[in-house]
Amino acid sequence: MNNIKLGFVVAEFNRDLTYQMEMLGREHAEFLGATVAQTIMVPGVYDMPLAIKKMVNNPNIDAVVTIGCVIEGQTKHDEIVVQHAARKIIDLSLEYDKPVTLGISGPGMSRLDAHKRVDYAKRAVEAAVKMVQRLK
Numbered sequence: 001m002n003n004i005k006l007g008f009v010v011a012e013f014n015r016d017l018t019y020q021m022e023m024l025g026r027e028h029a030e031f032l033g034a035t036v037a038q039t040i041m042v043p044g045v046y047d048m049p050l051a052i053k054k055m056v057n058n059p060n061i062d063a064v065v066t067i068g069c070v071i072e073g074q075t076k077h078d079e080i081v082v083q084h085a086a087r088k089i090i091d092l093s094l095e096y097d098k099p100v101t102l103g104i105s106g107p108g109m110s111r112l113d114a115h116k117r118v119d120y121a122k123r124a125v126e127a128a129v130k131m132v133q134r135l136k
Helices: 015-031 045-056 079-098 111-116 118-136
Strands: 005-011 035-042 064-069 102-107
Touching: 005 015, 005 045, 005 118, 015 035, 015 064, 015 102, 015 118, 035 045, 045 064, 045 102, 045 118, 064 079, 064 111, 064 118, 102 118
Parallel strands: 005 035, 005 064, 064 102
Antiparallel strands: none
């Protein structure tokens, strides 16, 4: 399958990290022969589901890649955010019959851990491309 069209949903929270993740994801998409056809910026990981829903409804998008970074804080807030976002991401993928991959690092990681994991975005892009190829 040629020219797989990806949608990126990118969290602005921890933008210093999600910017690096987004750039690595874009480079990897190009390397794999895919195109990032649309990008929607959202305030944070918790805010992703509505943007994902808009993208999975777009017939010109073959798969959606989520890019976000949730760093551990003083409370368990990071766990709640990632658990609920991940669950809704799975639900949207199944409901709309379109791959939505999890390029979100965290929870339970420090800022230093997050820097080490910026390349996780590449894994999410690769998973999206593979899923489109294998499901068509």
